[in-house]
Amino acid sequence: MGYASTRSLALTGLTAHIVDIEADAAPGDSELHLVGLPELSVWPARARIRAAILNSGTAWPDARITVSVTPMIPPVYDAAADLALAVALLAAAGAIPPERINGRVFLGELALDGQIRPIRGVLPMVAAAVRAGISRVVVPAECAREAAQVPGAVVMPVTQLTDVIDQLRHGAFRDQHAQEPDPAPSSSFAVDLADVPGNQAARRVLEVCAAGGHHLLLSGDGPATMLAERLPGILPPLTDEAAREVAEIYSLAGRLHRAPGITPPLSAPHHTATAAAIFGSVAGNRPGAVSLAHHGVLHLADAPEFARTVLDGLCRPMDSGQVHLAGHGRSIRYPARFTLVLDARPCPCLEQRECACTPEVRRRYRARLALLLSRVAVRAPVEQEDRAAGTGEPSATVAARVLAARVRAAHRLAETPWRTNAEIPAPDLTTRFSVAPEAAELLWSAVTAGLVTADGMPRLLRVAWTLADLRGADRPQLDDAAGALELWKGTDGDGAR
Ligand SMILES: [Zn+2]
Numbered sequence: 001m002g003y004a005s006t007r008s009l010a011l012t013g014l015t016a017h018i019v020d021i022e023a024d025a026a027p028g029d030s031e032l033h034l035v036g037l038p039e040l041s042v043w044p045a046r047a048r049i050r051a052a053i054l055n056s057g058t059a060w061p062d063a064r065i066t067v068s069v070t071p072m073i074p075p076v077y078d079a080a081a082d083l084a085l086a087v088a089l090l091a092a093a094g095a096i097p098p099e100r101i102n103g104r105v106f107l108g109e110l111a112l113d114g115q116i117r118p119i120r121g122v123l124p125m126v127a128a129a130v131r132a133g134i135s136r137v138v139v140p141a142e143c144a145r146e147a148a149q150v151p152g153a154v155v156m157p158v159t160q161l162t163d164v165i166d167q168l169r170h171g172a173f174r175d176q177h178a179q180e181p182d183p184a185p186s187s188s189f190a191v192d193l194a195d196v197p198g199n200q201a202a203r204r205v206l207e208v209c210a211a212g213g214h215h216l217l218l219s220g221d222g223p224a225t226m227l228a229e230r231l232p233g234i235l236p237p238l239t240d241e242a243a244r245e246v247a248e249i250y251s252l253a254g255r256l257h258r259a260p261g262i263t264p265p266l267s268a269p270h271h272t273a274t275a276a277a278i279f280g281s282v283a284g285n286r287p288g289a290v291s292l293a294h295h296g297v298l299h300l301a302d303a304p305e306f307a308r309t310v311l312d313g314l315c316r317p318m319d320s321g322q323v324h325l326a327g328h329g330r331s332i333r334y335p336a337r338f339t340l341v342l343d344a345r346p347c348p349c350l351e352q353r354e355c356a357c358t359p360e361v362r363r364r365y366r367a368r369l370a371l372l373l374s375r376v377a378v379r380a381p382v383e384q385e386d387r388a389a390g391t392g393e394p395s396a397t398v399a400a401r402v403l404a405a406r407v408r409a410a411h412r413l414a415e416t417p418w419r420t421n422a423e424i425p426a427p428d429l430t431t432r433f434s435v436a437p438e439a440a441e442l443l444w445s446a447v448t449a450g451l452v453t454a455d456g457m458p459r460l461l462r463v464a465w466t467l468a469d470l471r472g473a474d475r476p477q478l479d480d481a482a483g484a485l486e487l488w489k490g491t492d493g494d495g496a497r
Pocket of ligand 1: 347348349355356357
């Protein structure tokens with residue numbers, strides 16, 4: 001009888017592990033024994049692989065087949081390894097020359113009829129294979145373009161197990177060399193700030209948030225969504241490293257075709273979204289909306305309508321830049337560093353004109369955001385479109401000022417782990433960086449007067465630095481401190497701090 005070995009990959013979060021698959025065929029019961037994984041997690045795989053082989057017109061080997069999968073990471077069987085298991089067992093049984101499956105990685109889930117189904121996360125998996133020195137990857141045809149984006153990958157797209165068996169038998173595997181990746185989408189965003197009429201105050205806060213990475217609340221019943229959608233277009237383009245991280249997250253979500261290229265992503269979940277849709281799912285290893293916003297913008301339209309668990313749960317990723325999920329015997333972290341844009345109407349009415357809500361109803365409605373608002377530095381009203389107000393500056397003009405401010409901040413923060421003013425921890429704001437004495441005096445007087453709590457002070461200082469960066473000044477002066485106070489209060493006077 002015989003022995004064969006090959007490789008596949010499995011993902012824990014975004015981290016791909018090489019999985020060694022060994023198969024042994026010995027005289028005996030004609031059964032498939034899978035070792036190295038919990039029995040419950042492998043029985044569906046065993047059934048799929050058997051059906052796929054039989055439906056591919058290949059006889060089931062007349063031998064006792066043992067397949068071992070090592071290491072056991074994650075401790076749940078990943079269907080992406082189906083194809084590797086099938087070719088390994090066929091090679092051990094002599095149906096395929098064993099040497100032809102060596103030195104390759106096989107990825108793909110098998111359907112019962114022998115079709116090879118696309119899988120999620122091909123980009124991080126193929127990247128890990130190439131890093132480990134295995135450049136020849138066999139992937140489902142639907143995932144071939146994605147795999148080919150990894151420099152150095154030699155991609156073999158496959159659609160059916162029959163074809164894989166035939167090609168391996170006759171040595172006819174046609175390796176496709178890495179394609180030129182699709183041309184990166186241009187940085188000019190499909191939507192432009194010039195489309196938004198009026199709303200000068202909201203346009204200004206958008207610019208400040210983009211320049212400093214600050215979180216934002218838009219209040220009122222104006223075009224908040226239009227504004228939020230235009231924030232990614234004025235953020236600096238992603239670095240290569242950031243674009244790669246974003247692409248890997250979208251690949252794992254099965255949405256690489258919607259990855260934004262070098263434009264920072266926008267993730268705008270609906271208020272009915274479940275906690276799993278927002279934060280991700282450990283069972284399915286699927287990142288959620290907060291990770292799809294990594295390096296970009298998370299927009300919660302009608303924010304008070306979201307589930308309380310979602311609203312309060314957002315604080316953790318906002319503070320740590322990642323989501324941590326545990327369960328099903330594993331622990332997963334996804335990156336989730338985003339700029340949050342909340343928008344909220346003043347009350348729960350759908351038809352604001354006929355509103356009869358009491359001040360208490362309005363207060364309770366807004367209070368749902370209390371925890372999140374303790375992390376928001378900037379607020380602005382959004383007003384109904386006023387055609388007479390004319391159009392404002394285009395995104396490109398604003399983006400140029402944002403970029404100049406970011407460069408200034410990056411220069412100041414060069415020796416630190418932070419890249420934007422919003423990331424500077426509270427203690428460092430006072431020990432490492434100093435504002436003009438009059439500016440500090442004004443901000444402290446606001447604390448003394450009870451306008452701002454002492455906890456709110458660091459957020460004011462961060463915004464003051466961003467205003468100074470936008471002016472091209474070395475440090476915040478009195479005007480920047482006053483400006484930060486204005487943006488902190490917003491001008492809607494909703495009173496929820
Ligand atoms: Zn109302």
